[in-house]
Amino acid sequence: MELWTLLKLLSVLFVLSVIGLYVYRMYFDPLAKIPGPKLAAASLWYEFYYDVVRKGRYTWKIWEMHDKYGPIVRISPYEIHINDPEMIDEMFGMKTAFFATESHELHRIRRGVFAHYLSKATLLRLEPGIQSVIDKLVSRLEGLRGSGRNVNLLDVYASLTGDIIGQYAFAQPYGLLDDPDFSPYWHKLIMGVSPNGHILKQFGWMMPLMKAMPPWLVKIVQPQMMTLIEFQQEFRRQVIQAKEEITRGEKPVGQETIFYDVLTNDQVRPQEKETDHLQDEAQTIIAAGSVTTGNILAIASFYLVSNPPVLGKLQTELGNLMSKTGPLPKWQELEQLPYLTAVITESLRIGYGVSHRLQRLFPDTVFQYNGYALPPMTPVSMTTIFLHDNPTFFPDARTFRPERFLEQPSLRKYLIPFSRGSRQCAGLNLAYCELYLTLAAVFTPGRFTLELFETDISDVETKHDFLNTSPRLDSKGIRVTIN
Known part of the structure; x- marks a missing residue:
């Protein structure tokens, strides 16, 4: 057979296979009756366009789908999205759902390894270090008070949380707060890595290929991916260093350290001590423990500084407590403050935590919703942004109003900034500890005053979903001066 004839035959077969796949997905697939755009049901390229080409905008396109098609839509050939706050418990129940990335049993084992180190009891012991x-x-x-110099709170708080989690994870404080400019590279590094998640979701083969290529070639072909590779290599280096220190009989001084304790714990399976696995865990713990909480602290600070009545109420409450406890109240004492708790809750609501949709599988049951029956193992997702901005439960949702949680405490059940159930973020106790202690310290009455510098709401509102929340891409951050 001539080469040209073979190529024509292959081309015809390819076109027929594409047409056949389209016909199947449109008319014979078990999800075919779920409403949604035909292009989204036909191909993952629809999601690729909005999340890669349009830079993290598929979340808002899904919102438009719900406006048009209702509370359940098919957003890809395989995935169903639901926008209904009353479905939170069923979606995120302890016994019914798990992520697609690994088995529930394996996740339970691995989560258990780190659960102790991130428990509230452990963090209460570590509170003096924090x-x-x-x-x-x-x-x-x-030290910057009255200098007229502006600082970016996104960098400031990412440095704070980065130093805390670095010390706790590897007994290696990164010294981010010591940098005169609050280490702007750190926040930029993690946020620069985040968009790679959209690319790797579409092209899972890309990361192994990039790792096999010479670094100089990766920097030319895909510089963003090189940033991710270097990020991972640094965590691998830290894991290997910890193993070498243990081999030499060295022990971190001063506090419990997550990875040292995991590596020396005889109850932890050998599989959980493998370098590749611990590298992945380190990346998750350090990255999630830095930018996510740091972003919420920056957002909370913006809304407090730009709402003097809200700040006044908070400082009155803090002042009343500190008149009894002194200038450094404990975490458990701060948790008893209703207005501070409402401020933190509203900050988590309006800042979302994570912007990307949370996906679940139901392995043994047919998921029923709104007259539709989804086969077992169908990915079903919900999005924090949609829930936290729901106009029925949160009227005037983009207005920062902590009082809503004092007037209706039950509204908290519609918030999922840390997800919920068996896949709830393992670091939520650390996040809450940092939120309470940091906001109380920064906004202690009479200490200093933050004033916004060339910053407005457009520097705060989420406009891109890079797994982490992102404002408009040309934003210079949430900048303040200290007086």
Whole structure:
């Protein structure tokens, strides 16, 4: 057979296979009756266009789908999205659902390895160490008082949370707060890595290929991917260093350290101590433990500074407590403050936590919703942004109003900034500890005053979903001066 004839035959077969796949997905697939755009049902390229080409905008396209088609839509050939706050418990129940990335049993084992180190009881013991890092932040800000210099709170708080989690994970404080400019590269590094998630979702083969290529070629072909590779290599280096220190009989001094304790714990399976696995865990813990909480702290600070009545109420409450406890109240004491708790809850609501949709599988049951029956193992997702901005439960949703949670405490059940159920973020206790202690320290009455510098709501509102929330791409951050 001539080459040209073979190529024509292959081309015809390819076109027929594409047409056949389209016909199947449109008319014979078990999900064919679920409403939604035909292009989204036909191909993952629809999602690719909005999340890669349009830079993290598929979330807002899905919102438009719900406006047009109703509370259940087919957003890809395989995935169904639901926008209904009353479905939160069923979607995120402890016994019914799990992520597609690994088996539920394997996740349970691996989560159990780290659960102790991120438990509230452990963090209460570590609170003095966390407070000492916050004290360093306060000292830095006091040193800038009256200087007229502006600082980016996204960098400031990412440095704070990065130093805290670095010390706790590897006994290696990164010294981010010591940098005169609050280490802007750190926040930029993690946010620069985030968009790669959309690319790797579409092209899972790309990361192994990039790792096999010479670094100089990766930097030319896909510089963003090189940033991710270097990010992973650094965590691998830290894991290997921890193993070598243990081999030499060295032990971190001063506090419990997550990865040292995991590596020396005889109850932890050998599989969970493998370098590749611990590298992945380190990336998740360090990245999630830095930018996500840091972003919420920056957003909370913006809304407090731009709402004097809200800030006044908070500082009155803090002042009343500190008149009894002194200038450094404990985490458990701060948790009892209703207005501070409402401020933190509203900050988590309006800042979302994670912007990307949360996906679940139901392996053994037919998922029933709104008259539709989804086969077992169908990915079903919900999105924090849609729930937190739901106009029925949160009227005037983009207005920062902590009072809504004092008036209706039951509204908290519609919030999922840390997800919920068996896949709830393991670091939520650390996040809450940092939120309470940091906001109390920074906004202690009479200490110093933050004033916004060339910053408005467009620097805060989420406009791109890179798994982490992102404002408009040309934003210079949430900048303040200290007086």
